[in-house]
Amino acid sequence: MKNGVVIVGAGHGGVQAAASLREEGYDGPVILLGEEAELPYHKPPLSKTFIKDAEAKPQPLRGEAFYTGNNIDLRAGTLVERIDLAARRLELAGGGALPFDRLVLATGSRPRALPLPGAGLAGVVSLRSLADARVIREVSGRVEDAVIIGGGFIGLEIAATLRAAGRNVTVVEATDRLLGRAVAPVLAAHVHRRLEAMGVQVLTGTTVARLDEEGGHVVAAVLASGKRLPAQLVVIGIGVVPNVELAQAAGLAVANGIKVDPRMRTSAEQILAVGDAVNYRHWFTGADVRLESVQNATDQARLAARTILGHEDTYAAVPWFWSDIGxxxxxxxxxxxxxxxxxxxxxxxxxxxxxxxxxxxxxxxxxxxxxxxxxxxxxxxxxxxxxxxxxxxxxxxxxxxxxxxxxxxxxxxxxxx
Missing domain, CATH: 3.30.390.30 (FAD/NAD-linked reductase, C-terminal dimerisation domain)
Known part of the structure; x- marks a missing residue:
C-alpha cells in the first residue's frame, strides 16, 4: 500500500490505531491527523486533576519519541474538510490533498450545544479539549460561584472538583435524577446525596432559561422558575454529539454514529471507524450501541489495525467505564x-x-x-x-x-x- 493508512483523529482511538498497526507488523506509511496543535493527550484528567492544579500539565498519550521512533507521521493542527471516496484522498483545510489506501475515522464526539440566551458569553464553556480545560481552570481560580448545567459524569466530576477547591457550586439537571443515561437509580441517588453532603447544591427537574451578563461576562444563571443563581462560571455538560459529518458527506452509512460491522469496517470497504463516533451491533446485548469511553475506543482501534492486516477477528470486548466524583x-x-x-x-x-x-x-x-x-x-x-x-x-x-x-x-x- 504505497499511500498507506491515514487516521483522522488523534485522540485515544486514533493514537491506539497507529500504535497497533506497528505492533501488528504493518510497515507501510501511517499518517495520524489531529485537529489540535497539541501532542495527543489523555482526556479523563481534564475534568479532575488538571482543572484543580494550576501547575498541572497535560498527560501525553505517548511521548514525542514514540511517533518518530515508530515512523508515525503525526500532523497536529490538521483539519480534514472532505473525503473524496472515488479518488481515495482527503481534502485538507487550507488546500492540499492526502491520498490513502486505507482510512481510519477516529473523529470522536463534541459537546452538545445548548440553545440558551447568553450561551456565548465569556465564562460559559463546555469541556471538550485541553483549551476548554484551561479556560475552566483559569476562570474558576478567580470566581466564587459556578453553575454546572447537566448532571452527567463530566458535569459532576467538575462540580466535585470545584467544590473541593472552595467554590459555591450548583448542578442543574433537567430530568428527575442525576446520571440518568448512565447508572441505576440507586447509584444515582447515592451520588446525589454525597454531592450535597460536600456542599454542592443539586437541582433536578430544573432548567435554565437564560444566562445574564455584565460587560460581556456571565454573572448569573436564571432558572425557568425565575430564580437567579449567581455564576461567574457556567459549564455546560448535557451530553455529546458524534462527529459524523465527514462520513455522512462521503456517503457512508450513518445512524446515531458511523455504522460499522464487527470488524470495524464502514459501508465503504477501504474505510474503518472506531470510538465515540461509531455505532455497532453489540455482541453481548444484541442491540445497536454507541459507546463513549476510552476502553471502547482503544479496543476498537486494536481490532481495526488487525482488520487492516488481514485478520478476521470480530469485536467482542467487554465494555467498562469509570468516573471519579469527589x-x-x-x-x-x-x-x-x-x-x-x-x-x-x-x-x-x-x-x-x-x-x-x-x-x-x-x-x-x-x-x-x-x-x-x-x-x-x-x-x-x-x-x-x-x-x-x-x-x-x-x-x-x-x-x-x-x-x-x-x-x-x-x-x-x-x-x-
Missing amino acids: DMKLQMVGLALGGDRHVVTGDAAENRFSVYHYAGDRLIAIESVNRPGDHMLGRKMLGAGFSPAPGLAVAGPEALKAAFAEFQQGNPAAATG
Missing part, C-alpha cells in the same frame, strides 16, 4: 440495557457498594462505588461468560471468586477478561 470511584462493567432486576451488595452508608444487574438469570452489568475488587472480578466473569446467580452475588466476593474458579476449572477454554 470521594467516589465509580466503575461500571457490562451494559445494563435490557436488565429487569438488580441486587445490591456492600454498604452505601460506608460509600462502598456494588449493583449487579440481571436480565432474567443472566448477569449483564456491575456498577461499583469504591469496590475495585468487584469491578475487576466482574470484568473477568463477563469476559468468560460466567453468570452467577443473584444469591451468589449477595453472598459476597469470596463466594463469587470460589464459584468462578470452579467454573474456570470446568471450562478451561473460557476467556478470563
Whole structure:
C-alpha cells in the first residue's frame, strides 16, 4: 500500500490505531491527523486533576519519541474538510490533498450545544479539549460561584472538583435524577446525596432559561422558575454529539454514529471507524450501541489495525467505564440495557457498594462505588461468560471468586477478561 493508512483523529482511538498497526507488523506509511496543535493527550484528567492544579500539565498519550521512533507521521493542527471516496484522498483545510489506501475515522464526539440566551458569553464553556480545560481552570481560580448545567459524569466530576477547591457550586439537571443515561437509580441517588453532603447544591427537574451578563461576562444563571443563581462560571455538560459529518458527506452509512460491522469496517470497504463516533451491533446485548469511553475506543482501534492486516477477528470486548466524583470511584462493567432486576451488595452508608444487574438469570452489568475488587472480578466473569446467580452475588466476593474458579476449572477454554 504505497499511500498507506491515514487516521483522522488523534485522540485515544486514533493514537491506539497507529500504535497497533506497528505492533501488528504493518510497515507501510501511517499518517495520524489531529485537529489540535497539541501532542495527543489523555482526556479523563481534564475534568479532575488538571482543572484543580494550576501547575498541572497535560498527560501525553505517548511521548514525542514514540511517533518518530515508530515512523508515525503525526500532523497536529490538521483539519480534514472532505473525503473524496472515488479518488481515495482527503481534502485538507487550507488546500492540499492526502491520498490513502486505507482510512481510519477516529473523529470522536463534541459537546452538545445548548440553545440558551447568553450561551456565548465569556465564562460559559463546555469541556471538550485541553483549551476548554484551561479556560475552566483559569476562570474558576478567580470566581466564587459556578453553575454546572447537566448532571452527567463530566458535569459532576467538575462540580466535585470545584467544590473541593472552595467554590459555591450548583448542578442543574433537567430530568428527575442525576446520571440518568448512565447508572441505576440507586447509584444515582447515592451520588446525589454525597454531592450535597460536600456542599454542592443539586437541582433536578430544573432548567435554565437564560444566562445574564455584565460587560460581556456571565454573572448569573436564571432558572425557568425565575430564580437567579449567581455564576461567574457556567459549564455546560448535557451530553455529546458524534462527529459524523465527514462520513455522512462521503456517503457512508450513518445512524446515531458511523455504522460499522464487527470488524470495524464502514459501508465503504477501504474505510474503518472506531470510538465515540461509531455505532455497532453489540455482541453481548444484541442491540445497536454507541459507546463513549476510552476502553471502547482503544479496543476498537486494536481490532481495526488487525482488520487492516488481514485478520478476521470480530469485536467482542467487554465494555467498562469509570468516573471519579469527589470521594467516589465509580466503575461500571457490562451494559445494563435490557436488565429487569438488580441486587445490591456492600454498604452505601460506608460509600462502598456494588449493583449487579440481571436480565432474567443472566448477569449483564456491575456498577461499583469504591469496590475495585468487584469491578475487576466482574470484568473477568463477563469476559468468560460466567453468570452467577443473584444469591451468589449477595453472598459476597469470596463466594463469587470460589464459584468462578470452579467454573474456570470446568471450562478451561473460557476467556478470563
